[in-house]
Amino acid sequence: AQSVTQPDIHITVSEGASLELRCNYSYGATPYLFWYVQSPGQGLQLLLKYFSGDTLVQGIKGFEAEFKRSQSSFNLRKPSVHWSDAAEYFCAVVGPSGGGADGLTFGKGTHLIIQP
Amino acid sequence: DSGVTQTPKHLITATGQRVTLRCSPRSGDLSVYWYQQSLDQGLQFLIQYYNGEERAKGNILERFSAQQFPDLHSELNLSSLELGDSALYFCASSAGGRSLNSPLHFGNGTRLTVT
Numbered sequence: 001a002q003s004v005t006q007p008d009i010h011i012t013v014s015e016g017a018s019l020e021l022r023c024n025y026s027y028g029a030t031p032y033l034f035w036y037v038q039s040p041g042q043g044l045q046l047l048l049k050y051f052s053g054d055t056l057v058q059g060i061k062g063f064e065a066e067f068k069r070s071q072s073s074f075n076l077r078k079p080s081v082h083w084s085d086a087a088e089y090f091c092a093v094v095g096p097s098g099g100g101a102d103g104l105t106f107g108k109g110t111h112l113i114i115q116p
Numbered sequence: 117d118s119g120v121t122q123t124p125k126h127l128i129t130a131t132g133q134r135v136t137l138r139c140s141p142r143s144g145d146l147s148v149y150w151y152q153q154s155l156d157q158g159l160q161f162l163i164q165y166y167n168g169e170e171r172a173k174g175n176i177l178e179r180f181s182a183q184q185f186p187d188l189h190s191e192l193n194l195s196s197l198e199l200g201d202s203a204l205y206f207c208a209s210s211a212g213g214r215s216l217n218s219p220l221h222f223g224n225g226t227r228l229t230v231t
Binding site: 046 | 158161223224
């Protein structure tokens with residue numbers, strides 16, 4: 001079964017500093033990977049996704065993520081964070097199944113705190 | 117604003133009761149997904165409907181059921197409620213039937229508290 005691990009429950013970063021949120025997945029074949037952000041009281045918003053091709057994908061709000069097959073990782077990065085980036089971040093995976101459950105499998109999330 | 121509307125925003129009920137959560141997808145979206153978010157389990161996929169028919173099933177309990185109506189809105193019915201059912205329930209919609217082809221747009225959720 002596919003799974004996603006986000007090792008960091010909380011991360012604190014100073015405003016203007018760089019950010020990297022870790023995500024490791026477990027899946028037999030090449031998975032489809034996503035990063036979502038959840039602001040307080042809001043639903044989830046898609047930041048970016050990886051299906052195939054270039055392993056470095058660009059998303060909205062200045063975020064990017066790199067797929068590394070050898071490390072089973074899909075880490076999210078941003079060169080300079082803003083106070084408005086404080087939120088919960090979720091990594092998710094879905095397999096390119098031809099049948100079965102098509103719902104995304106989410107990690108437990110990483111809570112990002114921005115220090116002034 | 118994602119365009120997905122969930123009602124009610126908050127629901128407080130007692131154990132053993134039954135509740136219905138409602139979701140209106142974005143205009144034009146044919147798929148509706150239901151997710152449960154709790155502190156211990158995280159975000160769990162429950163069920164997906166596509167154009168009125170059940171498309172995929174995840175970790176949905178037998179006490180829970182859902183349906184999608186001809187106007188594409190969906191309802192999630194939770195019965196014989198237990199304390200452990202307290203959670204945030206999200207609805208998401210997408211244009212197509214495969215989440216990997218069509219981005220999911222999430223509503224703001226219904227917070228269910230079972231006392």
